Amino acid sequence: MDSEKKGRQWSSKSVGTAWQHRFFYLLIRLGGRWAAYLVLYFIIFYYMLLRPDQRKKSEYYLRRRFPDSGPVRRWWQSYRMSLELGKVLIDRAAVGILGPEVLSVTLQGREELLELVGEGRGLILMMSHVGCWQVAMAALRCLETPVNLLIQQEEGDVDRHFFEHSGTGSPFHIIDPRGYLGGTLEMMGALKKGEVLSVMGDRMLGSDRSSVPVRFLGDEMQVNFSSYKIASATGAPIAVLFSRKTGPSSYELQVSGVIRVPADLGRSKEAYLPYAQLFARLLEEYTVKNPFQFFNFYDMWNNDGEG
């Protein structure tokens, strides 16, 4: 196993097949989000009842978030978590198919973000697979600064981003971490121009040389520290930004913290550990308040790359 595969256990590939996705897209067009929600309840119930392999994927997280739960309660939590993910995916598709007006998105900390962008050293938005980060990113238009998004999509992934439905092209500049030098030069270039760079702080990208161990929900997991190193090299502040579904048709995007990484921290990965740990702590606080809007369905804590 090479170091990249060992470091990265997640996949962006959807559980559903292409026709299942198309069926939901059609349902949204014909009946709106509510029709799609209605079908979703039954499909999630099917998966939870007859596909224990899928249910198991939520248990890595749930076991740590709710350590005292018994099997029945755990089943219910798994159902809730999967249902919330389904709703978020429907909402995301609905924004692309029906238009952004189907959802309202509020941004808490807008002034703070504008001040950080105003510093002129670029801004790293560190997000996570919680809530609906893609829909929430629509709220970033108020920054009036180009937004670059570090994102890796698997070959053959049938799940679409919201902008792919409307055919208008991505409102963000996509940086592929599989590109030249993992996209690091592109990321630094964007920040040096004073632009916004959005990264996911909870997923491993690249080799295990770029990872540090942090404590999250009681156990150790590996996270990538490249973003903190880039922040140190460029002087760009890091704003930790989480989204959450607050109602049937509303989302909130909130600045949960600002991380400033000093310059000249050098090559030692340990120097970046406190900043990665701070992010993990903020993410943990999010899961306390929004336990079923955390969408990492793999064993984030398995540092050996098995399973």
Add this chain to the structure above:
Amino acid sequence: MAIKEKLKKILVEELNLEDMTAEEIEDSTPLFGEGLGLDSLDAVELVVLIQKHFGIEIQDMEEGREAFESVETLAGFIDERLKG
């Protein structure tokens, strides 16, 4: 000290190239991948080191991409900037 020699010394000493001396680095050896074996994290460090030692900020990353091919191209890039 010539730019190439200074660069090689920086690479060995500050990027901790193991089992290699500055004299052993060929001018045309690729910096990344199969050549010297540097990776994306080293690229970030290299941008910082070039600014620190030569006072040159790599703003245009496309330009940086060409410069980062080998010691020779990087030295040429630095020389051009210092003259300009």
